[in-house]
Amino acid sequence: MAEYYLLTKDLAVGYQGKALIHDINFGICKGEIVTLIGPNGSGKSTILKSITRQLRLVGGKVFFDDTSLTNISYKELSSRMAVVLTERIRTELMTCHDIVATGRYPYTGRLGILTAEDERIVDEAMAAVHAQEIGNRDFNAISDGQKQRIMLARAICQEPEIIVLDEPTSYLDIRYKLELLDILKRMAKKKGITVLMSLHEIDLAQKCADKIVCVRGEEIMAYGTPEEVFHEETIEKLYDLDNGSYNPLSGSLELKKTEGEPEVFVISSGGNGTPIYRKLQREGRPFAAGILYTNDVDYQAARVLASKIITEEPFEEISDNTYKNAENMIDRCQIVVDAGVHIGSCNHRMRNLLQYAQEKGKLKRDYL
Numbered sequence: 163m164a165e166y167y168l169l170t171k172d173l174a175v176g177y178q179g180k181a182l183i184h185d186i187n188f189g190i191c192k193g194e195i196v197t198l199i200g201p202n203g204s205g206k207s208t209i210l211k212s213i214t215r216q217l218r219l220v221g222g223k224v225f226f227d228d229t230s231l232t233n234i235s236y237k238e239l240s241s242r243m244a245v246v247l248t249e250r251i252r253t254e255l256m257t258c259h260d261i262v263a264t265g266r267y268p269y270t271g272r273l274g275i276l277t278a279e280d281e282r283i284v285d286e287a288m289a290a291v292h293a294q295e296i297g298n299r300d301f302n303a304i305s306d307g308q309k310q311r312i313m314l315a316r317a318i319c320q321e322p323e324i325i326v327l328d329e330p331t332s333y334l335d336i337r338y339k340l341e342l343l344d345i346l347k348r349m350a351k352k353k354g355i356t357v358l359m360s361l362h363e364i365d366l367a368q369k370c371a372d373k374i375v376c377v378r379g380e381e382i383m384a385y386g387t388p389e390e391v392f393h394e395e396t397i398e399k400l401y402d403l404d405n406g407s408y409n410p411l412s413g414s415l416e417l418k419k420t421e422g423e424p425e426v427f428v429i430s431s432g433g434n435g436t437p438i439y440r441k442l443q444r445e446g447r448p449f450a451a452g453i454l455y456t457n458d459v460d461y462q463a464a465r466v467l468a469s470k471i472i473t474e475e476p477f478e479e480i481s482d483n484t485y486k487n488a489e490n491m492i493d494r495c496q497i498v499v500d501a502g503v504h505i506g507s508c509n510h511r512m513r514n515l516l517q518y519a520q521e522k523g524k525l526k527r528d529y530l
């Protein structure tokens with residue numbers, strides 16, 4: 163058996179023989195989940211369509227288990243690969259059950275008659291996506307999210323070796339997004355099915371993929387494990403983020419900070435400050451945060467949301483200099499918010515700081 167179930171070698175993809183992206187080199191082992199991420203129009207669908215043989219390769223090769231894609235017949239490919247793409251499928255008077263059952267066609271005879279075993283597999287696939295109750299509905303008369311789940315059920319009952327999905331979560335609510343990824347994870351880890359998909363939700367990609375392919379410009383910008391790829395600089399460069407930022411620790415996106423002279427100084431620790439930072443951010447008020455140890459969870463949020471931040475090294479006593487800066491910040495701000503600080507032996511000077519704010523008549527405890 164080949165080292166990789168799917169391997170691209172110097173692959174170039176595009177339209178009318180012109181390469182849009184070239185030098186695409188990645189390998190996917192059996193049972194691995196690989197996710198393509200990247201901005202709109204970067205070429206994720208083009209790569210998926212090329213691998214699923216809906217577009218002619220512009221250059222290079224794709225191998226399935228050491229066999230070149232071009233040497234695999236469409237019939238063989240359809241029994242090994244299930245494809246869930248974004249294009250709307252046009253159907254006339256087909257029920258959801260009928261659509262799912264077409265996933266069994268590679269296994270049925272020429273008349274497409276389903277055996278009892280096929281029917282059982284179809285029912286199981288419908289149950290896996292919680293779609294039993296819409297089985298008799300016209301496929302054209304259900305919601306986009308329901309269609310997406312039906313197309314997944316169709317792919318499941320195809321019992322493929324590899325499943326290729328283009329933005330499979332785009333119309334799903336949060337419950338079904340998580341459920342879809344859970345189903346794919348089980349298919350990959352329990353049944354050894356290889357999964358290749360594109361996702362816009364980078365937070366989910368970070369949590370479910372074994373490998374990430376970052377598609378941007380003419381070449382693959384990065385390829386590796388989520389730990390290797392999900393760094394602030396990589397994600398901000400991939401999406402040209404100048405109107406916000408990416409927090410690799412939480413996997414979340416933050417809106418651009420409100421710059422300017424701080425109006426409010428938030429004193430906090432241990433995550434107590436973060437809801438207040440977000441409220442101030444929504445209100446468009448520039449604020450300062452401190453005194454934060456750089457290993458405090460509030461520090462991660464303050465770094466990207468606060469216009470000024472006063473920090474101290476973890477487990478160190480608060481230095482004279484840092485303390486003085488914090489007092490100056492109290493003088494500069496109109497309001498000081500005590501969001502809740504855990505005070506111990508290292509940061510005992512926080513007591514004095516809060517006292518100072520109280521004396522200045524600026525201390526508030528209920529900003530939310």
Ligand SMILES: Nc1ncnc2c1ncn2[C@@H]1O[C@H](COP(=O)(O)OP(=O)(O)OP(=O)(O)O)[C@@H](O)[C@H]1O
Pocket residue numbers: 177182200201202203204205206207208209
């Ligand atoms: N049939 C086509 N002929 C020529 N160019 C096309 C065709 N389809 C897409 N393109 C172009 O190819 C580029 C990549 O498109 P593609 O759909 O692969 O991007 P994507 O990363 O999947 O985007 P999105 O996140 O918006 O779905 C875009 O510039 C797009 O306009």
